Amino acid sequence: MNRREFVNKSVVLCCAAPIVNISGIIPTRVEKMPPWLLELIKNNDKGITHLRTLQVKDAKSPDFGGVMDGFDILNPHNTAAVIQWGSCSLSSPSSQFYQSAELLNDMNLAALYLVKTQHSDGTIDLLSTNFHSTPDTGFIVKRLVMAYVLIEKSKTKGQENLLSNLKTFLLRAGDALSVGGIHTPNHRWVVSAALAKLYTLWPDPKYAARAEQWLGEHIDLDSDGQFNEKSTYIYSALSDRLLITIAKGFNKPALLDAVRRNLDMTMYYVHPNGEIVTDASGRQDKALIGTLENYYYPYRYLALLDANGSYSAMCALIEQTAGPKIGGFLDYFLADPSLWANLPPAKSLPVAYVKSFPNSELVRIRRNQWDSTLIAKNPVWLTFMKGNAVLQGVRFASSFFGKGQFQADTITKTERGWELTQKLDGPYFQPYPVDKISSDGDWEKMPKTNRPQSEVQILETKILIHEAKEGIEIEITTSGTERVPVAWEFVFRPGGVLNGASKIENTKDSWLLKEGNGTYTLGENTITFGPGAALHKNISLRGSLPAMEAPTVYITGFTPFRHVITLS
Structure with a gap:
């Protein structure tokens, strides 16, 4: 069923079904089911047929x-x-x-x-x-x-x-x-x-x-409107549904305010292709590819209860991008015929914005058909999507004492954009204090914390990010110890076509962008990235995370490293 069919069917007025049914009690008179619900019932028949086998x-x-x-x-x-x-x-x-x-x-x-x-x-x-x-x-x-x-x-x-x-x-x-x-x-x-x-x-x-x-x-909702687990695909939507159930069952309508706040926030966590941002999750859906079907019931319930046109628009978006998947909540719709009613007229959704979520250490930038997510406390510190073409992760690493995988503690707003920094030290250790030496020579009994340090090496990495024409500009600069190999990593979602990069021998799907720009194309959407640089081919730096199972392009060099690329 295409989007137009689904939306048209979803707005059929169903006899005298009430708009609000906070008690969740089924009316004694069975109302006529709308076509979209009939379609879900048909799909449920297929599911129960298989399950019974x-x-x-x-x-x-x-x-x-x-x-x-x-x-x-x-x-x-x-x-x-x-x-x-x-x-x-x-x-x-x-x-x-x-x-x-x-x-x-x-x-x-x-x-x-x-x-x-x-x-x-x-x-x-x-x-x-x-x-x-x-x-x-x-x-x-x-x-x-x-x-x-x-x-x-x-x-x-x-x-x-x-x-x-x-x-x-x-x-x-x-x-x-x-x-x-x-x-x-x-x-x-x-x-x-x-x-x-x-x-x-x-x-x-x-x-x-x-x-x-x-x-x-009390409800574990922060000032951003996000629940403690920050699980945008699974548990945030679950908590929304649960709180609605509690509000109805125990007549506690005040609980719905938490649901509204989360639904309002979620409108800014939507990628242009209808997927949801999962990068900051603290649960098993972290960085998982997910659509919005789990939110359909809360959006529909509160669109009707509050006459909220923005929530109606989210329902329409979910119908377009994840329609059949809402069948997983068929029992919700059958148990409450008030949900069969006309949705209020849809309002425009936010599609052009810059919005920060401090509690999740995350910044969202969206400009209609492209968007980017900046993330602190995460080795994947940036994603970029243009329609269905997806750069699902940008990482940076250095072979600095086995601990050079870049990860910033915070995202700092600057005059032009945002800054992420990391400062690492690599000390050497002097002989153990004589009066504390273990008589049996056991190394474990002589912790490094008690040893004087010397020849301490420092490596500081600064990443500056700001909007550019039709995309994002990223500048990486290092200072401190010299001649440290570094690798800048661009991880694309499988399924597209890479051009402009050279395959690295003896790898499954790793590429070097030696110069100029590269492109990644999926269908009608293309991400352009570059310019490249490749001063070495070591992409498995000691202490860095293993390569992802996805087409990955590298830019490589040595410290002091300064390089600027544009994603568009």
Whole structure:
């Protein structure tokens, strides 16, 4: 489905669906589903069909009803997905599995497997890392409560057994969520959101009391509008969804202010091709290529709640760049028909700006179809994108005492642009103080911190960055110790074509830009970079990071090094 079709379908007015549904209660009258939602249901049918092929159907097997992952490991998450995805199909009149007795049976087998493998304390395991895990139980519970509501709504003949088994699992899990601990900041909101969902069905006071304990720690949002983990692809969007769930379930609309602040910030973390900036993340999505589908529900929910045209525009952008992927949140859309309503008229999104995010040590520059990100505390200190042509990392290293990989502590604003600096020292050490020498001659008992230093070498690197015509100008200058080999590294995303650089022999995808400009082209987009210089071919300097698995162009030299290049 192309962008125009998706956008046109997404603005179909759905009968009398209310614009705001803060309680999350499904209206008794089923409204007509808009075409974009019907398309997601069709895709969900394909997903549940495949997932059911991974379910153990041998009644004699101890794993009967469980679902395997791609490594053939039975796990509660895939098993719960049969219920989650199945409930979407079971309750949707347009689905090929609407009120399907066969699907209902498979979902019940999955529920029985979950009950059987649930620990006595109510928790489940995340077999890749966490065991007896309250947070991972919360992840499942939040979605299974929505599944419970959708199954009930479906009025499928014989659904009572499934609902009973599902209730058993959920109430046991509720006991765990009411007392269990967490690992990471977002886990507090995972647990609280799961408790909020349980509370809407079974309003046990202990659910609200435990959520209040976690909420009492306050929301981990900095002045930039970013959550503690700075995980823009995964956990920031997750926290947005969780806080909406908590706000609805426990009637705490003030929590939505944190969501708004994060969504406002995220509008400045968008690359021209619709990807999201992930370079400052503190989690597993750091520098990952990711689109914005995880934010679609929060943007749509608050676009409707606040009549916010900027959020509508973000929804349109996500539909254009990641449309099918929002199907991962189909249960959210089916459980709340208020989301089927017309979005308010879209406003223009920011596409030309310079914006600093001090808490993330990051600066964003965007000029319509090109953008650049400057990052401190990171060996990749600059990225540059022009449409779909991506320079995914710029690095600099020297072979200075095995510790010459450049990484700046801060980004400093200058009159013309920004400055990143690094100062390194390389000392030599004198004989150990006589009165402290270890009698057994053990080197480890004579730490270097106690030895006088001499012949201390210093290498200071300064990088100046400022905007140039249609791009960025970067100047690197070193001072201090001379004749130190250096290598300036430009890492491009695989898939494009390099011109102007020379392949380095005996390497997979490493190139030298000896002189003049080079180009990297992907489709209709071209990045021009240079001029080059190549005084040596040593690109694996001692102490530098290993080469990335991507086409990489090097400019090389020796200290004192001064070189200016332009990216455009």
